[in-house]
Amino acid sequence: MPVPPFGCTFSGAPNLEHVLAVANEEGFVRLYDTEAQTTSKLIFKEWQAHSNAVFDLAWVPGEHRIVTASGDQTAKVWDVRAGELLGICKGHQCSLKSVAFSRFEKAVFCTGGRDGNIMVWDTRCNKKDGFYRQVNQISGAHNVVDKQTPSKLKKKRQNLRGLAPLVDFQQSVTVVLLQDEHTLISAGAVDGVIKVWDLRKNYAAYRQDPVPFKSFCYPGTSTRKLGYSSLVLDSTGANLFANCTDDSIYMFNMTNLRTTPVAVFSGHQNSTFYIKSSTSPDDQFLVSGSSDCNAYIWK
Known part of the structure:
Protein backbone atom coordinates (compact mmCIF):
# COMPACT_ATOMS: atom_id res chain seq x y z
CA MET A 1 0.00 0.00 0.00
CA PRO A 2 1.24 3.51 -0.74
CA VAL A 3 2.12 5.46 2.40
CA PRO A 4 0.66 8.97 2.61
CA PRO A 5 3.19 11.81 2.65
CA PHE A 6 2.47 14.27 5.47
CA GLY A 7 5.07 16.98 4.92
CA CYS A 8 6.95 18.26 1.88
CA THR A 9 9.20 21.26 1.53
CA PHE A 10 11.88 22.56 -0.83
CA SER A 11 15.39 23.34 0.32
CA GLY A 12 16.45 26.99 0.40
CA ALA A 13 20.18 26.27 0.39
CA PRO A 14 22.27 27.57 -2.54
CA ASN A 15 22.36 25.01 -5.40
CA LEU A 16 19.87 22.81 -3.53
CA GLU A 17 16.67 24.68 -4.40
CA HIS A 18 15.56 21.78 -6.63
CA VAL A 19 15.70 19.30 -3.74
CA LEU A 20 12.33 18.38 -2.24
CA ALA A 21 12.16 16.69 1.16
CA VAL A 22 9.10 14.53 1.77
CA ALA A 23 8.19 12.87 5.08
CA ASN A 24 5.59 10.14 5.47
CA GLU A 25 3.35 8.27 7.86
CA GLU A 26 5.93 5.51 8.43
CA GLY A 27 8.60 7.94 9.63
CA PHE A 28 10.71 7.97 6.46
CA VAL A 29 12.22 11.09 4.91
CA ARG A 30 13.01 11.06 1.20
CA LEU A 31 14.96 13.62 -0.77
CA TYR A 32 13.79 14.05 -4.37
CA ASP A 33 15.88 15.61 -7.13
CA THR A 34 13.13 17.42 -9.04
CA GLU A 35 15.53 18.12 -11.92
CA ALA A 36 16.32 14.41 -12.46
CA GLN A 37 15.82 13.30 -16.04
CA THR A 38 14.73 9.76 -15.17
CA THR A 39 12.46 8.46 -12.41
CA SER A 40 15.17 6.03 -11.28
CA LYS A 41 17.33 9.02 -10.25
CA LEU A 42 14.45 10.91 -8.64
CA ILE A 43 15.02 9.71 -5.05
CA PHE A 44 18.65 10.22 -4.09
CA LYS A 45 18.44 9.78 -0.35
CA GLU A 46 16.07 8.06 2.07
CA TRP A 47 16.26 7.27 5.77
CA GLN A 48 13.99 6.35 8.65
CA ALA A 49 13.93 9.45 10.83
CA HIS A 50 11.39 8.19 13.41
CA SER A 51 9.61 4.93 14.17
CA ASN A 52 6.34 6.90 14.13
CA ALA A 53 4.73 9.23 11.57
CA VAL A 54 6.54 12.44 10.63
CA PHE A 55 3.82 15.11 10.46
CA ASP A 56 5.97 18.03 9.38
CA LEU A 57 9.53 18.93 8.45
CA ALA A 58 11.52 22.13 7.88
CA TRP A 59 14.89 22.93 6.35
CA VAL A 60 17.36 24.94 8.41
CA PRO A 61 17.48 28.22 6.40
CA GLY A 62 20.22 28.05 3.76
CA GLU A 63 21.76 24.84 5.15
CA HIS A 64 21.91 21.12 4.42
CA ARG A 65 20.03 20.31 7.61
CA ILE A 66 16.45 19.32 8.33
CA VAL A 67 14.22 19.21 11.43
CA THR A 68 11.51 16.53 11.56
CA ALA A 69 8.43 16.68 13.85
CA SER A 70 6.94 13.33 14.75
CA GLY A 71 4.15 11.41 16.42
CA ASP A 72 6.78 9.99 18.80
CA GLN A 73 6.64 13.33 20.73
CA THR A 74 10.08 14.47 19.58
CA ALA A 75 11.64 16.67 16.93
CA LYS A 76 14.99 15.61 15.44
CA VAL A 77 17.72 17.64 13.77
CA TRP A 78 19.48 15.94 10.83
CA ASP A 79 22.57 16.59 8.74
CA VAL A 80 21.28 15.66 5.29
CA ARG A 81 24.62 15.17 3.55
CA ALA A 82 26.03 12.82 6.19
CA GLY A 83 22.62 11.36 7.00
CA GLU A 84 23.50 11.92 10.63
CA LEU A 85 21.31 12.68 13.66
CA LEU A 86 22.54 15.90 15.30
CA GLY A 87 20.10 16.18 18.19
CA ILE A 88 16.69 15.31 19.63
CA CYS A 89 14.21 17.84 21.07
CA LYS A 90 12.22 16.45 23.96
CA GLY A 91 9.45 18.21 25.89
CA HIS A 92 6.07 17.70 24.19
CA GLN A 93 3.64 15.20 25.74
CA CYS A 94 1.83 14.30 22.49
CA SER A 95 2.41 14.19 18.73
CA LEU A 96 4.16 17.18 17.16
CA LYS A 97 2.05 18.62 14.36
CA SER A 98 4.15 21.48 13.04
CA VAL A 99 7.73 22.81 12.93
CA ALA A 100 8.97 26.14 11.54
CA PHE A 101 12.03 28.37 11.30
CA SER A 102 12.31 32.11 10.93
CA ARG A 103 13.98 33.10 7.67
CA PHE A 104 16.53 35.10 9.65
CA GLU A 105 17.70 32.61 12.24
CA LYS A 106 19.36 29.22 11.72
CA ALA A 107 19.49 28.06 15.33
CA VAL A 108 15.97 28.85 16.53
CA PHE A 109 12.80 27.01 15.52
CA CYS A 110 9.36 26.37 16.99
CA THR A 111 7.08 23.36 17.26
CA GLY A 112 3.36 22.96 17.96
CA GLY A 113 1.78 19.80 19.33
CA ARG A 114 -1.38 17.95 20.06
CA ASP A 115 -0.71 18.60 23.76
CA GLY A 116 -1.75 22.22 23.17
CA ASN A 117 1.78 23.53 23.69
CA ILE A 118 4.08 25.62 21.52
CA MET A 119 7.80 25.22 22.18
CA VAL A 120 10.77 27.28 21.03
CA TRP A 121 14.15 25.55 20.64
CA ASP A 122 17.68 26.92 20.24
CA THR A 123 20.32 24.47 18.99
CA ARG A 124 23.09 26.72 20.36
CA CYS A 125 22.00 25.91 23.91
CA ASN A 126 23.74 23.05 25.71
CA LYS A 127 21.89 19.76 25.72
CA LYS A 128 20.62 18.29 29.00
CA ASP A 129 20.87 14.46 29.33
CA GLY A 130 21.69 14.41 25.63
CA PHE A 131 18.46 16.18 24.60
CA TYR A 132 17.68 19.75 23.57
CA ARG A 133 15.28 21.43 25.99
CA GLN A 134 12.86 24.19 25.03
CA VAL A 135 13.98 27.78 25.70
CA ASN A 136 10.43 29.16 25.73
CA GLN A 137 7.04 27.50 26.02
CA ILE A 138 3.46 28.66 25.50
CA SER A 139 1.23 26.20 27.37
CA GLY A 140 -2.40 25.77 26.41
CA ALA A 141 -1.94 28.19 23.51
CA HIS A 142 -5.34 27.39 22.00
CA ASN A 143 -7.30 26.22 25.03
CA VAL A 144 -11.03 26.47 24.63
CA VAL A 145 -12.64 28.15 27.64
CA ASP A 146 -14.28 25.49 29.79
CA LYS A 147 -17.76 26.59 30.83
CA GLN A 148 -17.76 25.13 34.35
CA THR A 149 -19.22 26.46 37.57
CA PRO A 150 -16.76 28.66 39.48
CA SER A 151 -16.47 26.26 42.46
CA LYS A 152 -15.61 23.34 40.17
CA LEU A 153 -13.15 25.51 38.33
CA LYS A 154 -11.49 26.65 41.57
CA LYS A 155 -11.02 23.03 42.63
CA LYS A 156 -9.61 22.15 39.23
CA ARG A 157 -7.27 25.16 39.34
CA GLN A 158 -5.84 24.11 42.72
CA ASN A 159 -5.08 20.66 41.37
CA LEU A 160 -3.32 22.14 38.39
CA ARG A 161 -1.11 24.59 40.20
CA GLY A 162 2.40 24.30 38.82
CA LEU A 163 1.40 21.60 36.35
CA ALA A 164 1.04 21.86 32.59
CA PRO A 165 -2.58 21.89 31.36
CA LEU A 166 -4.14 18.46 30.98
CA VAL A 167 -3.59 16.90 27.58
CA ASP A 168 -6.71 17.15 25.45
CA PHE A 169 -6.93 16.64 21.70
CA GLN A 170 -9.60 19.33 21.56
CA GLN A 171 -6.91 21.92 22.20
CA SER A 172 -4.30 20.73 19.74
CA VAL A 173 -1.98 23.28 18.11
CA THR A 174 -2.14 22.47 14.39
CA VAL A 175 0.21 25.04 12.84
CA VAL A 176 3.08 27.27 13.97
CA LEU A 177 4.90 29.85 11.88
CA LEU A 178 7.66 32.36 12.63
CA GLN A 179 7.07 35.75 11.01
CA ASP A 180 10.45 37.05 12.19
CA GLU A 181 12.94 36.38 15.01
CA HIS A 182 10.47 37.22 17.76
CA THR A 183 6.99 36.96 16.24
CA LEU A 184 5.25 33.57 16.26
CA ILE A 185 1.88 32.88 14.62
CA SER A 186 -0.17 29.84 15.66
CA ALA A 187 -3.52 28.16 15.03
CA GLY A 188 -5.42 25.34 16.70
CA ALA A 189 -7.84 22.54 15.88
CA VAL A 190 -11.07 23.85 17.35
CA ASP A 191 -10.94 27.41 18.70
CA GLY A 192 -11.00 29.18 15.30
CA VAL A 193 -8.53 31.82 16.48
CA ILE A 194 -5.17 32.71 14.90
CA LYS A 195 -2.83 34.09 17.56
CA VAL A 196 0.31 36.21 17.28
CA TRP A 197 2.88 35.90 20.09
CA ASP A 198 5.83 38.11 21.02
CA LEU A 199 8.67 35.72 21.91
CA ARG A 200 10.57 38.40 23.82
CA LYS A 201 8.03 37.75 26.54
CA ASN A 202 8.63 34.77 28.82
CA TYR A 203 5.43 32.74 28.53
CA ALA A 204 6.70 29.97 30.80
CA PHE A 216 -7.62 37.09 14.60
CA CYS A 217 -11.02 35.67 15.60
CA TYR A 218 -12.93 33.29 13.33
CA PRO A 219 -14.36 35.48 10.54
CA GLY A 220 -16.82 33.01 8.99
CA THR A 221 -20.42 31.99 9.66
CA SER A 222 -20.11 28.31 10.59
CA THR A 223 -21.32 27.29 14.06
CA ARG A 224 -19.22 24.10 14.17
CA LYS A 225 -15.96 23.99 16.13
CA LEU A 226 -13.39 25.05 13.57
CA GLY A 227 -9.67 25.07 13.18
CA TYR A 228 -6.90 25.82 10.70
CA SER A 229 -4.87 23.24 8.80
CA SER A 230 -2.27 25.54 7.22
CA LEU A 231 -0.78 29.01 7.67
CA VAL A 232 1.39 30.57 4.95
CA LEU A 233 2.98 34.00 4.64
CA ASP A 234 3.73 35.58 1.26
CA SER A 235 7.31 36.57 0.46
CA THR A 236 6.90 40.04 2.00
CA GLY A 237 5.60 38.63 5.30
CA ALA A 238 2.71 41.10 5.08
CA ASN A 239 -0.09 38.73 4.03
CA LEU A 240 -1.12 35.58 5.87
CA PHE A 241 -3.17 32.86 4.17
CA ALA A 242 -5.04 30.57 6.57
CA ASN A 243 -6.74 27.31 5.48
CA CYS A 244 -9.84 26.89 7.61
CA THR A 245 -11.88 23.70 8.02
CA ASP A 246 -14.98 25.66 6.90
CA ASP A 247 -13.71 25.26 3.27
CA SER A 248 -12.36 28.82 3.06
CA ILE A 249 -8.88 30.32 2.95
CA TYR A 250 -8.76 33.65 4.75
CA MET A 251 -6.18 36.29 3.85
CA PHE A 252 -5.17 38.59 6.71
CA ASN A 253 -2.92 41.64 6.58
CA MET A 254 -0.23 41.34 9.26
CA THR A 255 1.01 44.94 9.08
CA ASN A 256 -2.04 46.93 10.17
CA LEU A 257 -4.39 46.78 13.16
CA ARG A 258 -7.31 45.32 11.21
CA THR A 259 -8.17 41.78 12.32
CA THR A 260 -10.86 41.02 9.71
CA PRO A 261 -9.78 39.24 6.51
CA VAL A 262 -8.89 41.34 3.46
CA ALA A 263 -9.92 38.50 1.11
CA VAL A 264 -11.55 35.06 1.21
CA PHE A 265 -10.74 32.27 -1.25
CA SER A 266 -13.25 29.46 -1.74
CA GLY A 267 -14.09 26.63 -4.10
CA HIS A 268 -12.02 23.85 -2.57
CA GLN A 269 -12.92 21.47 0.29
CA ASN A 270 -11.11 21.26 3.62
CA SER A 271 -12.36 18.45 5.84
CA THR A 272 -9.01 17.30 7.30
CA PHE A 273 -5.94 18.82 8.93
CA TYR A 274 -3.76 17.54 6.08
CA ILE A 275 -4.88 20.23 3.61
CA LYS A 276 -2.05 22.72 3.04
CA SER A 277 -1.51 25.73 0.81
CA SER A 278 1.41 27.59 -0.69
CA THR A 279 2.11 30.88 -2.48
CA SER A 280 4.10 31.30 -5.69
CA PRO A 281 7.51 33.02 -5.33
CA ASP A 282 6.19 36.14 -7.12
CA ASP A 283 3.15 36.33 -4.77
CA GLN A 284 0.76 36.22 -7.74
CA PHE A 285 -0.81 32.85 -7.02
CA LEU A 286 -2.11 30.81 -4.11
CA VAL A 287 -2.40 27.02 -4.45
CA SER A 288 -4.17 24.71 -2.03
CA GLY A 289 -4.81 21.01 -1.72
CA SER A 290 -8.39 19.88 -1.25
CA SER A 291 -10.35 17.00 0.27
CA ASP A 292 -11.77 16.23 -3.20
CA CYS A 293 -8.23 15.20 -4.33
CA ASN A 294 -7.71 18.24 -6.56
CA ALA A 295 -5.37 21.21 -6.28
CA TYR A 296 -6.91 24.68 -6.58
CA ILE A 297 -5.08 27.79 -7.78
CA TRP A 298 -6.27 31.37 -7.19
CA LYS A 299 -4.86 34.56 -8.67
Whole structure:
Protein backbone atom coordinates (compact mmCIF):
# COMPACT_ATOMS: atom_id res chain seq x y z
CA MET A 1 0.00 0.00 0.00
CA PRO A 2 1.24 3.51 -0.74
CA VAL A 3 2.12 5.46 2.40
CA PRO A 4 0.66 8.97 2.61
CA PRO A 5 3.19 11.81 2.65
CA PHE A 6 2.47 14.27 5.47
CA GLY A 7 5.07 16.98 4.92
CA CYS A 8 6.95 18.26 1.88
CA THR A 9 9.20 21.26 1.53
CA PHE A 10 11.88 22.56 -0.83
CA SER A 11 15.39 23.34 0.32
CA GLY A 12 16.45 26.99 0.40
CA ALA A 13 20.18 26.27 0.39
CA PRO A 14 22.27 27.57 -2.54
CA ASN A 15 22.36 25.01 -5.40
CA LEU A 16 19.87 22.81 -3.53
CA GLU A 17 16.67 24.68 -4.40
CA HIS A 18 15.56 21.78 -6.63
CA VAL A 19 15.70 19.30 -3.74
CA LEU A 20 12.33 18.38 -2.24
CA ALA A 21 12.16 16.69 1.16
CA VAL A 22 9.10 14.53 1.77
CA ALA A 23 8.19 12.87 5.08
CA ASN A 24 5.59 10.14 5.47
CA GLU A 25 3.35 8.27 7.86
CA GLU A 26 5.93 5.51 8.43
CA GLY A 27 8.60 7.94 9.63
CA PHE A 28 10.71 7.97 6.46
CA VAL A 29 12.22 11.09 4.91
CA ARG A 30 13.01 11.06 1.20
CA LEU A 31 14.96 13.62 -0.77
CA TYR A 32 13.79 14.05 -4.37
CA ASP A 33 15.88 15.61 -7.13
CA THR A 34 13.13 17.42 -9.04
CA GLU A 35 15.53 18.12 -11.92
CA ALA A 36 16.32 14.41 -12.46
CA GLN A 37 15.82 13.30 -16.04
CA THR A 38 14.73 9.76 -15.17
CA THR A 39 12.46 8.46 -12.41
CA SER A 40 15.17 6.03 -11.28
CA LYS A 41 17.33 9.02 -10.25
CA LEU A 42 14.45 10.91 -8.64
CA ILE A 43 15.02 9.71 -5.05
CA PHE A 44 18.65 10.22 -4.09
CA LYS A 45 18.44 9.78 -0.35
CA GLU A 46 16.07 8.06 2.07
CA TRP A 47 16.26 7.27 5.77
CA GLN A 48 13.99 6.35 8.65
CA ALA A 49 13.93 9.45 10.83
CA HIS A 50 11.39 8.19 13.41
CA SER A 51 9.61 4.93 14.17
CA ASN A 52 6.34 6.90 14.13
CA ALA A 53 4.73 9.23 11.57
CA VAL A 54 6.54 12.44 10.63
CA PHE A 55 3.82 15.11 10.46
CA ASP A 56 5.97 18.03 9.38
CA LEU A 57 9.53 18.93 8.45
CA ALA A 58 11.52 22.13 7.88
CA TRP A 59 14.89 22.93 6.35
CA VAL A 60 17.36 24.94 8.41
CA PRO A 61 17.48 28.22 6.40
CA GLY A 62 20.22 28.05 3.76
CA GLU A 63 21.76 24.84 5.15
CA HIS A 64 21.91 21.12 4.42
CA ARG A 65 20.03 20.31 7.61
CA ILE A 66 16.45 19.32 8.33
CA VAL A 67 14.22 19.21 11.43
CA THR A 68 11.51 16.53 11.56
CA ALA A 69 8.43 16.68 13.85
CA SER A 70 6.94 13.33 14.75
CA GLY A 71 4.15 11.41 16.42
CA ASP A 72 6.78 9.99 18.80
CA GLN A 73 6.64 13.33 20.73
CA THR A 74 10.08 14.47 19.58
CA ALA A 75 11.64 16.67 16.93
CA LYS A 76 14.99 15.61 15.44
CA VAL A 77 17.72 17.64 13.77
CA TRP A 78 19.48 15.94 10.83
CA ASP A 79 22.57 16.59 8.74
CA VAL A 80 21.28 15.66 5.29
CA ARG A 81 24.62 15.17 3.55
CA ALA A 82 26.03 12.82 6.19
CA GLY A 83 22.62 11.36 7.00
CA GLU A 84 23.50 11.92 10.63
CA LEU A 85 21.31 12.68 13.66
CA LEU A 86 22.54 15.90 15.30
CA GLY A 87 20.10 16.18 18.19
CA ILE A 88 16.69 15.31 19.63
CA CYS A 89 14.21 17.84 21.07
CA LYS A 90 12.22 16.45 23.96
CA GLY A 91 9.45 18.21 25.89
CA HIS A 92 6.07 17.70 24.19
CA GLN A 93 3.64 15.20 25.74
CA CYS A 94 1.83 14.30 22.49
CA SER A 95 2.41 14.19 18.73
CA LEU A 96 4.16 17.18 17.16
CA LYS A 97 2.05 18.62 14.36
CA SER A 98 4.15 21.48 13.04
CA VAL A 99 7.73 22.81 12.93
CA ALA A 100 8.97 26.14 11.54
CA PHE A 101 12.03 28.37 11.30
CA SER A 102 12.31 32.11 10.93
CA ARG A 103 13.98 33.10 7.67
CA PHE A 104 16.53 35.10 9.65
CA GLU A 105 17.70 32.61 12.24
CA LYS A 106 19.36 29.22 11.72
CA ALA A 107 19.49 28.06 15.33
CA VAL A 108 15.97 28.85 16.53
CA PHE A 109 12.80 27.01 15.52
CA CYS A 110 9.36 26.37 16.99
CA THR A 111 7.08 23.36 17.26
CA GLY A 112 3.36 22.96 17.96
CA GLY A 113 1.78 19.80 19.33
CA ARG A 114 -1.38 17.95 20.06
CA ASP A 115 -0.71 18.60 23.76
CA GLY A 116 -1.75 22.22 23.17
CA ASN A 117 1.78 23.53 23.69
CA ILE A 118 4.08 25.62 21.52
CA MET A 119 7.80 25.22 22.18
CA VAL A 120 10.77 27.28 21.03
CA TRP A 121 14.15 25.55 20.64
CA ASP A 122 17.68 26.92 20.24
CA THR A 123 20.32 24.47 18.99
CA ARG A 124 23.09 26.72 20.36
CA CYS A 125 22.00 25.91 23.91
CA ASN A 126 23.74 23.05 25.71
CA LYS A 127 21.89 19.76 25.72
CA LYS A 128 20.62 18.29 29.00
CA ASP A 129 20.87 14.46 29.33
CA GLY A 130 21.69 14.41 25.63
CA PHE A 131 18.46 16.18 24.60
CA TYR A 132 17.68 19.75 23.57
CA ARG A 133 15.28 21.43 25.99
CA GLN A 134 12.86 24.19 25.03
CA VAL A 135 13.98 27.78 25.70
CA ASN A 136 10.43 29.16 25.73
CA GLN A 137 7.04 27.50 26.02
CA ILE A 138 3.46 28.66 25.50
CA SER A 139 1.23 26.20 27.37
CA GLY A 140 -2.40 25.77 26.41
CA ALA A 141 -1.94 28.19 23.51
CA HIS A 142 -5.34 27.39 22.00
CA ASN A 143 -7.30 26.22 25.03
CA VAL A 144 -11.03 26.47 24.63
CA VAL A 145 -12.64 28.15 27.64
CA ASP A 146 -14.28 25.49 29.79
CA LYS A 147 -17.76 26.59 30.83
CA GLN A 148 -17.76 25.13 34.35
CA THR A 149 -19.22 26.46 37.57
CA PRO A 150 -16.76 28.66 39.48
CA SER A 151 -16.47 26.26 42.46
CA LYS A 152 -15.61 23.34 40.17
CA LEU A 153 -13.15 25.51 38.33
CA LYS A 154 -11.49 26.65 41.57
CA LYS A 155 -11.02 23.03 42.63
CA LYS A 156 -9.61 22.15 39.23
CA ARG A 157 -7.27 25.16 39.34
CA GLN A 158 -5.84 24.11 42.72
CA ASN A 159 -5.08 20.66 41.37
CA LEU A 160 -3.32 22.14 38.39
CA ARG A 161 -1.11 24.59 40.20
CA GLY A 162 2.40 24.30 38.82
CA LEU A 163 1.40 21.60 36.35
CA ALA A 164 1.04 21.86 32.59
CA PRO A 165 -2.58 21.89 31.36
CA LEU A 166 -4.14 18.46 30.98
CA VAL A 167 -3.59 16.90 27.58
CA ASP A 168 -6.71 17.15 25.45
CA PHE A 169 -6.93 16.64 21.70
CA GLN A 170 -9.60 19.33 21.56
CA GLN A 171 -6.91 21.92 22.20
CA SER A 172 -4.30 20.73 19.74
CA VAL A 173 -1.98 23.28 18.11
CA THR A 174 -2.14 22.47 14.39
CA VAL A 175 0.21 25.04 12.84
CA VAL A 176 3.08 27.27 13.97
CA LEU A 177 4.90 29.85 11.88
CA LEU A 178 7.66 32.36 12.63
CA GLN A 179 7.07 35.75 11.01
CA ASP A 180 10.45 37.05 12.19
CA GLU A 181 12.94 36.38 15.01
CA HIS A 182 10.47 37.22 17.76
CA THR A 183 6.99 36.96 16.24
CA LEU A 184 5.25 33.57 16.26
CA ILE A 185 1.88 32.88 14.62
CA SER A 186 -0.17 29.84 15.66
CA ALA A 187 -3.52 28.16 15.03
CA GLY A 188 -5.42 25.34 16.70
CA ALA A 189 -7.84 22.54 15.88
CA VAL A 190 -11.07 23.85 17.35
CA ASP A 191 -10.94 27.41 18.70
CA GLY A 192 -11.00 29.18 15.30
CA VAL A 193 -8.53 31.82 16.48
CA ILE A 194 -5.17 32.71 14.90
CA LYS A 195 -2.83 34.09 17.56
CA VAL A 196 0.31 36.21 17.28
CA TRP A 197 2.88 35.90 20.09
CA ASP A 198 5.83 38.11 21.02
CA LEU A 199 8.67 35.72 21.91
CA ARG A 200 10.57 38.40 23.82
CA LYS A 201 8.03 37.75 26.54
CA ASN A 202 8.63 34.77 28.82
CA TYR A 203 5.43 32.74 28.53
CA ALA A 204 6.70 29.97 30.80
CA ALA A 205 5.23 31.87 33.77
CA TYR A 206 1.71 31.54 32.31
CA ARG A 207 0.77 27.90 32.81
CA GLN A 208 -2.91 28.25 31.91
CA ASP A 209 -4.01 31.32 30.00
CA PRO A 210 -1.18 32.95 28.05
CA VAL A 211 -2.29 36.20 26.41
CA PRO A 212 -1.25 36.71 22.76
CA PHE A 213 -0.05 40.05 21.49
CA LYS A 214 -2.75 39.94 18.76
CA SER A 215 -5.66 37.64 17.78
CA PHE A 216 -7.62 37.09 14.60
CA CYS A 217 -11.02 35.67 15.60
CA TYR A 218 -12.93 33.29 13.33
CA PRO A 219 -14.36 35.48 10.54
CA GLY A 220 -16.82 33.01 8.99
CA THR A 221 -20.42 31.99 9.66
CA SER A 222 -20.11 28.31 10.59
CA THR A 223 -21.32 27.29 14.06
CA ARG A 224 -19.22 24.10 14.17
CA LYS A 225 -15.96 23.99 16.13
CA LEU A 226 -13.39 25.05 13.57
CA GLY A 227 -9.67 25.07 13.18
CA TYR A 228 -6.90 25.82 10.70
CA SER A 229 -4.87 23.24 8.80
CA SER A 230 -2.27 25.54 7.22
CA LEU A 231 -0.78 29.01 7.67
CA VAL A 232 1.39 30.57 4.95
CA LEU A 233 2.98 34.00 4.64
CA ASP A 234 3.73 35.58 1.26
CA SER A 235 7.31 36.57 0.46
CA THR A 236 6.90 40.04 2.00
CA GLY A 237 5.60 38.63 5.30
CA ALA A 238 2.71 41.10 5.08
CA ASN A 239 -0.09 38.73 4.03
CA LEU A 240 -1.12 35.58 5.87
CA PHE A 241 -3.17 32.86 4.17
CA ALA A 242 -5.04 30.57 6.57
CA ASN A 243 -6.74 27.31 5.48
CA CYS A 244 -9.84 26.89 7.61
CA THR A 245 -11.88 23.70 8.02
CA ASP A 246 -14.98 25.66 6.90
CA ASP A 247 -13.71 25.26 3.27
CA SER A 248 -12.36 28.82 3.06
CA ILE A 249 -8.88 30.32 2.95
CA TYR A 250 -8.76 33.65 4.75
CA MET A 251 -6.18 36.29 3.85
CA PHE A 252 -5.17 38.59 6.71
CA ASN A 253 -2.92 41.64 6.58
CA MET A 254 -0.23 41.34 9.26
CA THR A 255 1.01 44.94 9.08
CA ASN A 256 -2.04 46.93 10.17
CA LEU A 257 -4.39 46.78 13.16
CA ARG A 258 -7.31 45.32 11.21
CA THR A 259 -8.17 41.78 12.32
CA THR A 260 -10.86 41.02 9.71
CA PRO A 261 -9.78 39.24 6.51
CA VAL A 262 -8.89 41.34 3.46
CA ALA A 263 -9.92 38.50 1.11
CA VAL A 264 -11.55 35.06 1.21
CA PHE A 265 -10.74 32.27 -1.25
CA SER A 266 -13.25 29.46 -1.74
CA GLY A 267 -14.09 26.63 -4.10
CA HIS A 268 -12.02 23.85 -2.57
CA GLN A 269 -12.92 21.47 0.29
CA ASN A 270 -11.11 21.26 3.62
CA SER A 271 -12.36 18.45 5.84
CA THR A 272 -9.01 17.30 7.30
CA PHE A 273 -5.94 18.82 8.93
CA TYR A 274 -3.76 17.54 6.08
CA ILE A 275 -4.88 20.23 3.61
CA LYS A 276 -2.05 22.72 3.04
CA SER A 277 -1.51 25.73 0.81
CA SER A 278 1.41 27.59 -0.69
CA THR A 279 2.11 30.88 -2.48
CA SER A 280 4.10 31.30 -5.69
CA PRO A 281 7.51 33.02 -5.33
CA ASP A 282 6.19 36.14 -7.12
CA ASP A 283 3.15 36.33 -4.77
CA GLN A 284 0.76 36.22 -7.74
CA PHE A 285 -0.81 32.85 -7.02
CA LEU A 286 -2.11 30.81 -4.11
CA VAL A 287 -2.40 27.02 -4.45
CA SER A 288 -4.17 24.71 -2.03
CA GLY A 289 -4.81 21.01 -1.72
CA SER A 290 -8.39 19.88 -1.25
CA SER A 291 -10.35 17.00 0.27
CA ASP A 292 -11.77 16.23 -3.20
CA CYS A 293 -8.23 15.20 -4.33
CA ASN A 294 -7.71 18.24 -6.56
CA ALA A 295 -5.37 21.21 -6.28
CA TYR A 296 -6.91 24.68 -6.58
CA ILE A 297 -5.08 27.79 -7.78
CA TRP A 298 -6.27 31.37 -7.19
CA LYS A 299 -4.86 34.56 -8.67
